[in-house]
Amino acid sequence: MTLIACWTAAPRIGDLAGNCARSVTAVREAAAAGADLVVLPELVTSGYVFTSAQEAADLAVPADHEVFAQWARAAGDAVVVGGFCERGPDGEVFNSAAVVDATGVLAVYRKVHLWDEEERFFTAGDELPPVLDTRAGRVAPLVCYDLEFPEFTRALALAGAEVLAVPTNWPLVPRPDGERPPEVVIAMATARVNRVVVACCDRTGTERGVRWTAGTTVVGADGWPVASGGAEGLLLAEVDVALARDKQLTARAHVFADRRPDLY
Amino acid sequence: MTLIACWTAAPRIGDLAGNCARSVTAVREAAAAGADLVVLPELVTSGYVFTSAQEAADLAVPADHEVFAQWARAAGDAVVVGGFCERGPDGEVFNSAAVVDATGVLAVYRKVHLWDEEERFFTAGDELPPVLDTRAGRVAPLVCYDLEFPEFTRALALAGAEVLAVPTNWPLVPRPDGERPPEVVIAMATARVNRVVVACCDRTGTERGVRWTAGTTVVGADGWPVASGGAEGLLLAEVDVALARDKQLTARAHVFADRRPDLY
Numbered sequence: 169m170t171l172i173a174c175w176t177a178a179p180r181i182g183d184l185a186g187n188c189a190r191s192v193t194a195v196r197e198a199a200a201a202g203a204d205l206v207v208l209p210e211l212v213t214s215g216y217v218f219t220s221a222q223e224a225a226d227l228a229v230p231a232d233h234e235v236f237a238q239w240a241r242a243a244g245d246a247v248v249v250g251g252f253c254e255r256g257p258d259g260e261v262f263n264s265a266a267v268v269d270a271t272g273v274l275a276v277y278r279k280v281h282l283w284d285e286e287e288r289f290f291t292a293g294d295e296l297p298p299v300l301d302t303r304a305g306r307v308a309p310l311v312c313y314d315l316e317f318p319e320f321t322r323a324l325a326l327a328g329a330e331v332l333a334v335p336t337n338w339p340l341v342p343r344p345d346g347e348r349p350p351e352v353v354i355a356m357a358t359a360r361v362n363r364v365v366v367a368c369c370d371r372t373g374t375e376r377g378v379r380w381t382a383g384t385t386v387v388g389a390d391g392w393p394v395a396s397g398g399a400e401g402l403l404l405a406e407v408d409v410a411l412a413r414d415k416q417l418t419a420r421a422h423v424f425a426d427r428r429p430d431l432y
Numbered sequence: 433m434t435l436i437a438c439w440t441a442a443p444r445i446g447d448l449a450g451n452c453a454r455s456v457t458a459v460r461e462a463a464a465a466g467a468d469l470v471v472l473p474e475l476v477t478s479g480y481v482f483t484s485a486q487e488a489a490d491l492a493v494p495a496d497h498e499v500f501a502q503w504a505r506a507a508g509d510a511v512v513v514g515g516f517c518e519r520g521p522d523g524e525v526f527n528s529a530a531v532v533d534a535t536g537v538l539a540v541y542r543k544v545h546l547w548d549e550e551e552r553f554f555t556a557g558d559e560l561p562p563v564l565d566t567r568a569g570r571v572a573p574l575v576c577y578d579l580e581f582p583e584f585t586r587a588l589a590l591a592g593a594e595v596l597a598v599p600t601n602w603p604l605v606p607r608p609d610g611e612r613p614p615e616v617v618i619a620m621a622t623a624r625v626n627r628v629v630v631a632c633c634d635r636t637g638t639e640r641g642v643r644w645t646a647g648t649t650v651v652g653a654d655g656w657p658v659a660s661g662g663a664e665g666l667l668l669a670e671v672d673v674a675l676a677r678d679k680q681l682t683a684r685a686h687v688f689a690d691r692r693p694d695l696y
Contacts, residue, residue: 280692284685296695316625316687318582323696343656350624350655357621360614361580391617392608418548423580428544431560432587 173198178373181215188235199244205304207369208250210335217376224289228255251335265309283313305330305409312336325362330412338381349383360391437462442637445479452499463508469568471633472514481640488553492519515599524555529573547577569594569673576600589626594676602645613647624655
């Protein structure tokens, strides 16, 4: 079994040093709890609700920033996937996710589906996420709104991803009483139709008037939530990643082999 | 607003005449209730659990069978989408859905994703469903397992479908207490990420040892169920199809325009 730790946090906009320090503490605590995979929210270093492109640029850090070395030192045996505001080599600003283990930064993925006003602040990435062989299985990082494009998550599953690690910042949207956040419903269906684990780490709190969903949820490869809860702190979920390696639904039904790529 | 009627039924395997007669009565009742769209289960004419290809062939009917003329006469102003066991021109047997209104058969769609043992009985279709302009909006028929392929439902939404009409026979599968059937979770996510109405008409009862889910559910274009319930008989759901014509999630987020077809 694989232990996934998601750190529901409330980054403080503008407090780069404090946000980084708190994220390192969370990684250390997750590693101490035995986590194989640690997922942190989107833009955990910077906060989300920027008022200008300049503010985002001022809070952006390069992929060789000290915080990632700190995550690496705190990670123990775990793999860490966390969102950050990235300053690219030519000064572009990306909404990115870093994948880090004790050896350092394994990959940086730049969000390709920018949501709503994000294009004011970020340049969209132009590459699919990597699929990385880790002790937590074959992990692909994606960011928030990316999850809402089923052709994208399908592409990752077909590329061999067994665990989708999803740093998110879900603004609270209306939903009927008793329903899960809509993004969680999408995560469940994504898990089910691809037979992959989906680990969404959301943020909490209210930031410049935006209330966050605090919808952190880990969904197993059978499509059912293993753990969910938006309290600030670590959420631990034990999942069976081996399920994600078996794409048979029944003796003869197979989620990939039954596709009809001749038609779509 | 658009009134959708789903007829949760328990077809009797082998009782072609009785199944047809009951389906005509259901269409007439739905039309009398004011339905704009009537959805009947998969294989409503024949039943599902065949023991041999010969049995399926013996129960198959061509698309000009009298039952469709009867649906047409019973339909009033409604459009009917119902599943049937089709005998093709060269004797092939298809798991099909007919779309019928008062003028007759508008289209026949042949299920392209055959589930589990269905390939023993059916030839897979090799065309995408049509998208038909109707009084219930732009309707695309699909059948059961088709719904579990997000690239397929996306293709229909991109082709202009506003309402996915889904005759189904969902065998009951285990699920955690308090959860909806997994197929309904997939229907909700499909509706949400495409902003389309999804109307799933399931069957009920137990047939040759297969217990059915009776999961009939109509999901609005915002992704939330409008009505669900598996009691034998008509389920009525009023939906706002106009929602499916507006693909904006926010002022700047758009479920289609935000896709990245350069990447997938």
